[in-house]
Amino acid sequence: MKKNLKTDILIVGNGMVGATAAIAFAQAGFQSIxxxxxxxxxxxxxSYDGRASAIASASQKMLQQLGIWGRLKKNYTPILDIRVSDQSSRHFLHYASNAVDNKPLGFMVENRHFRQALNAELGCLDSITLISGVKAETIRRNNEGVFAMLTNQQIIKASLIVGADGRQSQVRSEAAISLTRYDYKQTGIVLNVEHEYDHNNIAHEHFYSGGPFAILPMRNDRGKNIKSSIVWIDKTEKISKILEMQDEQFNFLLNQKFGDFLGRVSAISPKWTYPLSFQFANKCIDERLALVGDAFHGLHPIAGQGFNMGLRDVAALAEVLVDNARLGLDIGGFSTLKEYEMWRHFDNTSMLFFTDTLNRLFSNNILPLKVLRQLGLTITNKLGPLKKNLMLYAKGDVGDLPKLLEGRSL
Ligand SMILES: Cc1cc2nc3c(=O)[nH]c(=O)nc-3n(C[C@H](O)[C@H](O)[C@H](O)COP(=O)(O)OP(=O)(O)OC[C@H]3O[C@@H](n4cnc5c(N)ncnc54)[C@H](O)[C@@H]3O)c2cc1C
Structure with a gap:
């Protein structure tokens, strides 16, 4: 084991965002650890992560460009339509892919398949060194570079450190970057189910007063469209009671919540739980430091956008770094990192605001709001241009897109 290592970029966190960042930096010609x-x-x-992620079509283009998508083989399911409804009301909003360009609005991918694909790609790139089972013991940053001592006593020198270490980010807290955070007092249960009938690649989101209930289309091991991933959000105390239920009682409630439009539904996996909170770092850069993914922003999963936003951070950061490096500028320099911050600030604040408002608007039983949102769903469903814009949002095709999200190389 080499004690002293030198690299361009030190990434802390080999989660889905950090691993994608390493691959994007490799494509941009940087060395990273x-x-x-x-x-x-x-x-x-x-057992580590039983979730499946909804991947917007722009994110899919980026993953394709980086060689990650191909490594998923057939482990993804297209989302053709999305149907949103409010409790048991007859008002709903229906997004259909054939109303835009006949291409899927997005794809469902199990996180474990993502992680396998990312590991396979990481392992093939000489410019990436993965060191696992370690943390950073100390991180020092100054105008000469970043110096990190790992818990295995290796010392790394880099020009830039990227914090991709999730919601409890050590990189963020060591840089004393403060956080705006509050608890939603909601918890999400994630599980996989099988149902009798084909889901026809339609994703459903039902809004209840305690939180949304999402049914996300997947394929089972035999390639049949009779499997779905469920994200069942409710008030934390209610979820605790649900988790104490015997299987029979749980299945009864599950079928009640799901509805009978796909026939009988049965749980086919363990249940994973996620307490939900809103968090946003008050800045995403500091001396020779950039934050990406959940280390930067923790969203409500109501719109399935957290990982997608992390990919947008990575695409913007990689493009800013390569553009500045081509001009001979320091990739850890203030002006380089400022470009990244300015690019990502608006997009991230608007998505945090959008998901937070959506959750506040729908997760309650207040009568005037109930009337307002049912009216909103009906009007949006009928108003072509507004609906089309929302669909472009869901596809990730809005704003000043970095090249990778358009499927272009850096
Ligand atoms: C119920 C639920 C459903 C969701 N569904 C969707 C969806 O459909 N679509 C979507 O886009 N998003 C979705 N999300 C959000 C998405 O899962 C996250 O935004 C995404 O996983 C964040 O990835 P990350 O790599 O930034 O962070 P993490 O996944 O938290 O990874 C951080 C990594 O850093 C490592 N680490 C942490 N601290 C240290 C340290 N000090 N030293 C070394 N390593 C460290 C950890 O081990 C981990 O590997 C959902 C979230 C929830 C809760």
């Missing part, structure tokens, strides 16, 4: 406290094999197991 990526560290994680957890071993990659453990991260890619179902």
């Amino acid at each position: 990526i560290i994680d406290q957890v071993k990659p094999l453990e991260q890619a197991s179902m």
Whole structure:
């Protein structure tokens, strides 16, 4: 084991965002070292993360460009339509892919398949060194560079450190970057189910007063469209009671919540739980430091956008770094990092605001709001241009897009 290592970029966190960042930086011609406290094999197991992610079509183009999508083989399911409804009301909003360009609005991918694909790609790139089972013991930054001592006593010198270490980011807290945070007092249960009938690649989101209930289309091991990933959000105390239920009682409630439009529904996986909170770092850069993904922003999963936003951070950061490096500028320099901050600030604040407002508007039983949102769903469903714009948002095709999100190379 080499004690002293030198690289362009030190990435802390080999989660889905950090690993994608390493691959994007490699494509941009940078050397990087990526560290994680957890071993990659453990991260890619179902017991570590049973979630599936909705991937917007722009994110899919980026993953394709980076060579990650191809490594998923057939482990993804297209989302053709999205149907949004408010409790048991007959008002709903229907987004259909054939109303835009006949291409999928997005794709569902199990996180474990993502992690396997990312590990496979990481392992093939000589410019990336992965060190797992370690943390940074100390991180020092000055105008000469970043100096990190790892818990295995290796010392790394880099021009830039990227904090991709999730919601409890050590990189963020060591840089004393403050956080705006509050608890939603909601928890999400994630599980996989099988149902009798084909879901026809339609994703459903039902809004209830305690929180949304999402049914996300997947394929089972035999390639049949009779499997879905469920994200069941409710007030935390209610979820605690649900988790105490015997299987039979749980299945009864699950079928009640799901509805009978796909026939009988049965749970086919363990349940994973996620307490939900809003958090936003008050800045995403500091001396020779940039934050990406959940280390920067923690969104409500109501619109399935957290990972997508992390990919947008990575695409913007990689493009800013390569553009500045081509001009001979320092990739850890203030003016380089400021460009990244300015590019990502508006997009991230608007998505945080949008998901937060959506949750506040729908997760309650206040009568005037109930009337307002049912009216809103009906009007939006009928207003072509507004609906089309929302669909472009869901596809990730809005704003000043970095090249990778348009499927172009850096
Ligand atoms: C219920 C639910 C459903 C969701 N569904 C969707 C969806 O459909 N679509 C979507 O886009 N998003 C979705 N999200 C959000 C998405 O899962 C996250 O935004 C995304 O996983 C964040 O990835 P990350 O790599 O930034 O952070 P993390 O996944 O938290 O990864 C951080 C990594 O850093 C490592 N680490 C942490 N601290 C240290 C340290 N000190 N030293 C070394 N390593 C460290 C960890 O081990 C981990 O590997 C959902 C979230 C929830 C809760």
